[in-house]
Amino acid sequence: MAAAEPDAPVADVVAWRDITVSARDGLLLHARDYGPTGSDRLPVVCLPGLTRTCRDFHELAVHLSSATGRPRRVVTMDFRGRGASGWDRDWRRYAPLVEMEDVLDLLVAARIDRACFVGTSRGGIVAMLLGAARPTAIAAVVLNDVGPEIDGRGLLRIKNMLAATGAPRSWEDAVVGLRAAHAAHFPGIDAEGWEAFARKTYDDRNGRPVRAFDPKLTRTLEAIDYSQPLPTMWPQFDSLAHVPVMVVRGANSDILSRETVTRMQERRADLDVLEVADAGHAPMLVEPHILSRIAAFVAAADGRKT
Numbered sequence: 001m002a003a004a005e006p007d008a009p010v011a012d013v014v015a016w017r018d019i020t021v022s023a024r025d026g027l028l029l030h031a032r033d034y035g036p037t038g039s040d041r042l043p044v045v046c047l048p049g050l051t052r053t054c055r056d057f058h059e060l061a062v063h064l065s066s067a068t069g070r071p072r073r074v075v076t077m078d079f080r081g082r083g084a085s086g087w088d089r090d091w092r093r094y095a096p097l098v099e100m101e102d103v104l105d106l107l108v109a110a111r112i113d114r115a116c117f118v119g120t121s122r123g124g125i126v127a128m129l130l131g132a133a134r135p136t137a138i139a140a141v142v143l144n145d146v147g148p149e150i151d152g153r154g155l156l157r158i159k160n161m162l163a164a165t166g167a168p169r170s171w172e173d174a175v176v177g178l179r180a181a182h183a184a185h186f187p188g189i190d191a192e193g194w195e196a197f198a199r200k201t202y203d204d205r206n207g208r209p210v211r212a213f214d215p216k217l218t219r220t221l222e223a224i225d226y227s228q229p230l231p232t233m234w235p236q237f238d239s240l241a242h243v244p245v246m247v248v249r250g251a252n253s254d255i256l257s258r259e260t261v262t263r264m265q266e267r268r269a270d271l272d273v274l275e276v277a278d279a280g281h282a283p284m285l286v287e288p289h290i291l292s293r294i295a296a297f298v299a300a301a302d303g304r305k306t
Contacts, residue, residue: 016061016076021109023080023102025093030054030084031106034074035065041072041302042139043115047103047123048076049282051162051213053083055200056120056285063291064298072298075110077103079122081214083203091216096122100129107137116298120144120282121255128236131243140244140301142294145253145282147260148237152230154254154281159221167210174198174209185252185280197284238267244304246272246297248290250279272297 016032023029032054044064046057054076061074078085079099088094103126107115116139119127124146131138161181168174175191175198182197183189189197202209224230245268249256265271274293276283283290 021106023105028086031077034061035071039072043073045115045117046076047119049121053212054078059286087214091219094217096125099126114139116140118142121146132236132239142246144248145256147256148233149260150230152226156226162218188278248274250283251277252280255281
């Protein structure tokens with residue numbers, strides 16, 4: 001059937017172009033640029049989680065940018081202080097509003113007027129902020145394990161995990177540490193999967209794993225009062241009412257609750273919901289059925305008017 005065509009990928013031999021963008025404050029930001037820049041299909045911009053990098057979206061970017069007969073441009077970003085982007089001297093600027101401004105600067109530099117956004121965790125928060133600040137830039141949004149309400153217990157777990165995680169001495173140590181920290185929420189990942197996750201989590205420096213983010217980033221988590229409810233983002237979520245929205249939730253997530261997803265559906269009857277079994281925070285967007293669902297969702301946005 002023709003409807004299945006958008007998610008028919010070619011072999012994973014697609015290279016990306018590394019691009020560097022100057023933010024409005026002069027900090028240099030890095031992104032990967034996949035696929036044809038001249039495609040008539042909507043580009044996709046992928047925004048990673050709190051301490052994550054553009055590498056998390058490689059499989060999705062290849063899938064979307066190499067679809068047989070229907071390739072599209074995909075840009076995956078490193079937020080400031082992560083991956084190959086520059087580190088900010090002031091840790092207080094590791095903030096969603098600043099990161100939203102960085103996304104806007106990336107769009108200008110990449111000559112992207114309107115795009116579909118895929119945001120994992122922190123990236124989804126930035127996408128919702130963008131919907132309120134620049135609604136014309138958004139054609140559709142995929143929120144990966146994030147919504148207008150965040151469970152503070154999950155965020156506290158992440159804070160404690162980052163504080164307790166030392167620098168691994170080898171790639172083998174990195175794999176063991178990640179499995180110990182995440183296996184309860186991701187029971188289905190095999191040895192090869194943990195190795196791939198380690199390679200996305202850490203940078204390689206002379207054959208050894210090193211953190212892929214500025215250590216000062218964790219100070220933003222230390223500044224939160226976990227005894228109080230976290231601020232909600234319902235107005236920002238509602239700002240996406242003019243575009244299709246998909247939410248991907250890990251069935252074992254302690255960040256995005258089923259109750260929050262239900263409330264999102266009450267406000268958006270057309271919300272596209274995908275719950276991923278045996279996944280916690282956040283689903284890794286590598287399984288073929290997840291890639292296919294996102295590809296179909298994005299393809300449906302191509303025909304919508306601005």
